[in-house]
Amino acid sequence: MTDRVVAALQALVRLPTVSDRDPARVDTDAFDRLLAELAAQFPLLHERLDLTRVGSHGLLFHWAGASAERPVVLMAHLDVVPVDGDAPWRHDPFGGEVHDSDVGPAVWGRGTLDDKGCVAAICDAVESLLEAGHAPAQDVWLSFGCDEEVSGTAAVEAVEVLRERGVTPWLVLDEGGAIAGGAFPGVKSPLGVIGVTEKGTTSLELVAEGRGGHASTPARNGPTARIARAILRIEKSPFPASAPAPTLELMRRLAPHVPLPLRPVLKPLLGRADRLAPVVTRALLAAGPEAAAMTRTTVATTTLSGSPALNVIASTAKAGLNVRVMVGDTVAGVVEHVRTAIDDESIRIDVVESGEPSPISPMDEPFELLEACIAEVFPEAVATPYVMMAATDSRHFTAISEHVYRFAPFRMTKAQRQAIHSYDEHIGVADLVDGARWYARLIERLPR
Template sequence: MAETPNQSRDKSSASPWFMRSALAIGLAVVFIALLNNARQSSTSHWLESYGPGTESETCQQVPKLSPTNKRVETYIRETVQSAEYQREVIKKLSGIIQIPSESYDELGPIGEDDRWDIFFQIESYLKDTYPTVFQNVKLDHANTHGLILTWQGSVSPSQAKPILLLAHQDVVPVLMENVKDWTHPPYDGHYDGEIIWGRGATDDKGYLISIIETLDLLIKSGFTPKRTVILAFGCDEEISGENCGRPISNFLHEQYGNDGIYLIMDEGSTGIQREFDRSFAMIGVAEKGYLDVGINVSSTGGHASNPPDHNAIGILSEIVVAIENNPFLGKITSKNPMFHFLECAAVYAAGSSFPMSDRRTLSKAAAQDNNISQKQLDQALGNMKYHFRTSQSMGKINGGVKINAIPETASTMVNLRLAVETSIAQVEAHYESLVKTISRKHGMVFKGFHSTCDPSVSRKICLFGVDALEPAPISPADAESYHILSGTIKNVLKPLGQDDELIVTPYLMPANTDTKFFWALTKNIYRFTPVNLVENLNRAHTTNEFIRADEFVREPLFFASLILNSDDVVD
């Protein structure tokens, strides 16, 4: 293309301008490099600089927050402390445990598979047990068994966004062959004077009874909310939530729209625990992502007397070994809520429980120091290591139908929980890279995620994903709703052991809840169970699930205080 006169004239005068620009760019590059070095230097001493006296700068704690409505607060507090009340609420939890509302992976549609009918019993039980609640709330159904209870506030939801408390009615199944291993039958709801035993005691019928009990107490106290209060009970949280969790979310979204909810509370996997020899109230402000990866290997079959060097099972085994030998590496970044939990621990923990050597290792890891090995990082993190990395677990494997026949297919399923810094696309790329190498080695056709696995091709390896879920958005720890929740925790709940203070901190849920369907309704999604879950959580989903009665009976005081405190900020 021919130059224009202006282009020709500009070229002769461009040299000084270009030199000035190059110098400016060079200086900018140097400045950015110095800034990055300064940041890295700062991060490299990250946890080492925290300790007593740095509380005002890091892990600031809000003061206790007591409701202004002292009459109602006193009524709730005195009621839940009475022996008669405690006997009654324990009996209510025992009763709902006795309804075996199991959800199964292979359930058919609601209305067609009669195993869903058990949830009619749950609804009837709640109506019979809480007549006062159902006389004062509007009950809606989402896909038959999703229950939505709306206690209308005096102020329009457009002016005071509703508070939403979630729980689920379903429990994981109990295998018949395991019933004999239970101290008390799983569906007896046995109370031994200290502990309430049974499937669902912790996950999640204790939570469900606590929040509906809260409404019952508030209504009986004469309290009239300004802010609308919504309770929503799913029916299939343990099997993905598509049948109730998603329909409930869709129903509420139609009612209130994007960002139409003030605060969502759901069960937490942490609650109050003791770490680093200090008591922490751990609020789940995010959840790890989720992905099930399926790997199918197809090869030619035949008689076992004339086998190939590597049949489908052998090749699949090679893939499994490659996956386990190439785990996802841990990473410490400020995006992870656990980053801020470690800061809180560094400020409040005694030096002996969080030694400087571990702080130095974690600080260097946060500064991306390549001299820190994965083993060193895992040792410093201890049982928290999978909060900082994507986990992978081989869950199922199938292959072969007869000992003297060469298997034509073999398959496995891998369960992954995605770190907050990663994505489904990154995980898929990692698996495709590993498996593609093995497929080439054996001269097999490779089909990655999002491609068609051609059934006419006899020798192939295919990958597919199931139940893909990106890591949850991180809820703000500086929002008004978080401060109200923190202040309520400080006011109602007590530290463990001899600690003089319960430290409230953001935390990460490694598992998933029904909140995965509610991201559009609010940014303020918090997962927290107001009890000591150290022992309880270890029993969820397995033999001898239980909840301590002395902790369970106090939960309604916490939820009532949260509702009252949230109501106090309404103009």
């Protein structure tokens, strides 16, 4: 298992399957070669499982089990985000090389954590079980999307295929959480965070227009000035904060693991988090941006555009806003909040992309199965639910299943988590192997 899963991930990383919202800019040859590489690395999987193609290069495998009563969907995606050519990568981002790291020998490159590591680990687990003659207790579906990073349609098509076949998944598992080290200040134990919901992803664009003209005769309150003022007003008007149920449960589960000097103070507080929600919310807001994002809808200004030249006053200025909509909020409410904050009728607000938050999945038998597998493979971790801040393809599966979870079974340091969509992305070799072992145990433990 060790050599194969590492070699498979290296081969997948070397193929630059970068997705793009413009299909004409996608290197379809890289995706073709990746699908061929998967077939070469995992021949039994391709020979014995039924395959349906979805989207341009998405894959939906069906492994028939002893029963189809409680089918399971394991998800990952084949595409990756682009590499910033100016970023200081220590190793070739598309080299798939093994080098030493903060977590020991590691595979380096774009997609090792997001999300080709999951693809390789899932496929290796299935291949190993097939080699051992294992037959799953329930039907197992593998859904590998090809355009997750651009909010594409492959996952939507996969859901439609399952709906047409009358499949109502008992459990859907996608990327998202991890065995996260250093996730909470002072807590030494890593957290096995399982996303039971995810924020909605919405994109807004602020547009200010004017006459423009020569830069030697600027007028007050031109388009760029109004956009700048609007951005500052939004930053000074954060959304109301409150801790949703999964966050309060996370705090409750952390209570026995707080540092000993703080335990007399924090343990009673965290242990009664559900009854002291306002206090917990204030504590999270004070703990930094990562913790604060667990309590509210967030807005980040990500793109700016204005004049085409230094000596020309812009006739149109724009600002792109990336909004992560908290459970309990709505896109309509977000737009109204932004409109009120900027307080400028001359600025137009365009909704470029609209995504509501996902429903909260229950913490019943499927969730307990994930917990049990974490306890077996990662006994040092504290399994807990959480609200995922990013978006995954799994949000589409909430239309056919109420048990949708987000968890990648890999140990990740804080530095590794920060490398996702950034530079120096890497996964420990031992952690990759343990992730494949975790997926195998999950399949082996499916209830009959």
